[in-house]
Amino acid sequence: MRPIEALLEIARDEGVTRIFGNPGTTELPLMDALAEAPGLHYVLGLQEASVVAMADGHARASRRTSLVSLHVAAGVANGLIGMLNALRSRTPMVVVAGQQDRRHLVQDPMLSGDLVGLASAAVKRAVEVQHARDLPIVLRRAFALAARPPAGPVLVSVPMDLLAEDAGVAVPARSPVTGPGPADAGEAAALLANADRPVVIAGDGVGRAGAVAELVAVAERLGAAVHHQPMNDGIDFPTGHPLYAGMLAPRNAAVREVLAGHDAALIAGCHAFMPHHYTPGPAVPDGLAVVQVDEDPAEIGRNFAVRHGLTGDLAGTLRALAEHLDGRIPAARERAERLGAAHARARKATEAAARAAYGPAPLDPRAAAHAVAAGLPDGAVVVEEAITAGLLLRAVLRQDLPGSYVHTVGGGLGWGIGAAIGTRMADPDRPVVAVLGDGCAMFGVQGLWSAARYEVPVAFVVMNNGEYRTLKDTLDEGGGPSARHGRYVGMDLGPPAIDWRSAAGAFGIGAVRAGSADELRDAVAGVKDLAAPLLIEAPITGHAADRRAARGAGR
Template structure:
């Protein structure tokens, strides 16, 4: 079996049915081989940032590693932002990057470069294949490593001449990668600490959703009678948004997290990568003296940024079930806590809903009203792919997504991810409506992804929140009271003039579009996503920084 044949056969055996890429000369052996491999669809993107974003969305929705093909040093560099997002969001990707022909690498040919060096900081592992007989085993290792907790992207640099060799290579068998087992000790002590707490709290990290352990966390929280917060800028649904115990998302600042946790005497932190602050505030996220039980699949997370009383490493679902079992009959106050916490949360949600609906009106819309209109219009079973920065925070406050996988975000923060991720999400799960909520600045970073949406007739709605500015930067400057806030002038933060013409942008890529003239029209346009048979861009004009002060 030739190396290129081995690559395709291993891909099939690992469950790959689509390869995401943008080809160049170093990928010609792969592209030629795919002519005789109709079972492996090549999904074309116009730029590597969109390619990796599509693979990211696809891997999350399909719950298995996605295969990506990138072209030489320039292609790897363009794809780095997607790799950084995948690394932070722990998305399993296997990236095969074409290297220049080895027979003249010593001459420093055009397109060549240190692919491994470029990718090293943005991947779990980056290696170059030097011998044809090493390719099969290194590719097997890449798939296993990408999926093993903590999951993430793995890159292999493969010289193009290596794929064309006539050398016969051996195909190694696939070794199943099992999930971590439940911890053998510590569960009873951890449960005793939680049972004895008077004011317990739970922080649900994205590891819960990735592990498919949402139901188990719900049962534990109910057994304990504890409010549940999502980790800062959570990437998915790790606890049902409509549950009475759900308290919302922790803000990504140490001071804000600390202010919440100070009201409690014990915390259960599950599947959470530290607290990942965004804006700096002095002091730690965890108050002194807080008794913490931390549960994670990755042993390196236990006590990483704060001291814990009990750290449990193992399969999240199994560990949570074990804790719940230990708590049986030991928390008689749980029912009363649930009633009290649920009533407080219901009042807060009603106030948020009332404020948002009161702001409904014609375009340009109030950002809170626009966010509410999207949430109100979502079809049943819809997946929200969110990359909207300021409006995204308002959307989180009104979304009530309960189904795991129905909300997708990237904590990586590399802009331009949302359009491609929505395309990949829809390709992996075409029976669910997909609604991407995008800031206009974010969308411009990944606009090429609309072409792939049109080419593959992806039935997704792309809602562009158009305020013509980088509002989050202006808001941050205002909070600091600097010269920009004092003079009302902001350098390099306005996208008009000239104004971005989103209807023309959609037409350029062959995508239908509409402009929502009011919050009601936006709600109705989003509701229509369930009937789409191809992509639709919905422009939602919203008020900007000065009007929204």
């Protein structure tokens, strides 16, 4: 079997159905072979960041490792932002990057570069294949490593002449691997059962492991409030559940303030809280008894001391924990009822404030977020990349179905458009609504072309405030010259203002502008009937409007 044939055979055997890429000369052997490769579909993107984002969304929705093809050093450089997102969000992905022809690499030819060195900081591992006979085993290793906890991208650099060789290579069979079983949860259950004020932190490892139902069972037996980890990437606990208490803010001081009210904590599948803005001190207060459960042994005690650290199959371990707790805590029901009533009051107040803000465009951001949430059809998936509006959206979303919310904690902007396309491709039966900040969308706008080319029926909702709002808000907290004088350098996206309907039309996508919160809600509701992609512009008020409102209120 020729090397290129081995690559395609391994891809099929690993469950790959789509190869996401943007080709160049080093990919010509691959592109030529794909002309007669049944079962493998090439998904073209106009820029590598969009390509990797599509593969990210596809891997999460399909729960299979995705395959990406990038072109030489420049393509890898463009794709780095997507690989960094995938690494931080722990998305399994194999990236095959075409290297220049080995026969003249010594001459430093155009397009060549150190692909392994370039990618190493953004992937789990990077390797360059030097011999055709090694390609199959390196690819098998790459797929295995990409899926092994903690999952993430693996890059394989393949010189173009190697793929075109006529040498025969052997393809090793796939080796199914069974992970470790559930950990012994008896002692951890005893600690939690004896707590008077337990709390549960649902990390993204819970959603990735398909262990949401098991965590719900643990929380209900404890009668404990449940918080999502800061900036959670998915649904790790049903947000409509009475015990759900919202997301922890991404600052150590904020996390510590919440945890200080408890005497024991179960932290499940959570990557060390990952703060955003610095605040002094640790996230976990001294004296808190912590039970930490994770599939990755390196997470246990990584940033804080634990009383019991459990590693192994996450769903099985949580199931065992729930069994040990069953009927053991007489006060659990009373706790749950008290917490449920308090959470219901808080949600009602949030809903009332958002509804009171409904009106014509430009929309109050709270009203815009609520309108999106209110319009979502049953079973819809929200792919969210909206920095400030996204926080408001999280407060009003009530999603119980796993996979209903997709975000990246990686921070590389431009991910949302591509991720939404990949999500819908992988799961065509669920409507997909991408909620995007205008600044975020501009980083990945080329992805709209792929949505149009492949007729992917996604609703792209652009929350347009014409600025980098989060930067202005952060400067305001510091009280420096920008905040005092109301002048913010390099943070406005106008003039000229971005014409989103024209931008969508340039890529072959229809667009509408929401003139009110009600119109936005109705436009989002229509995603269930889409046969093609649609961009929905939601003009929202910005930072200056809030400053005026604050002055008017005497704050």
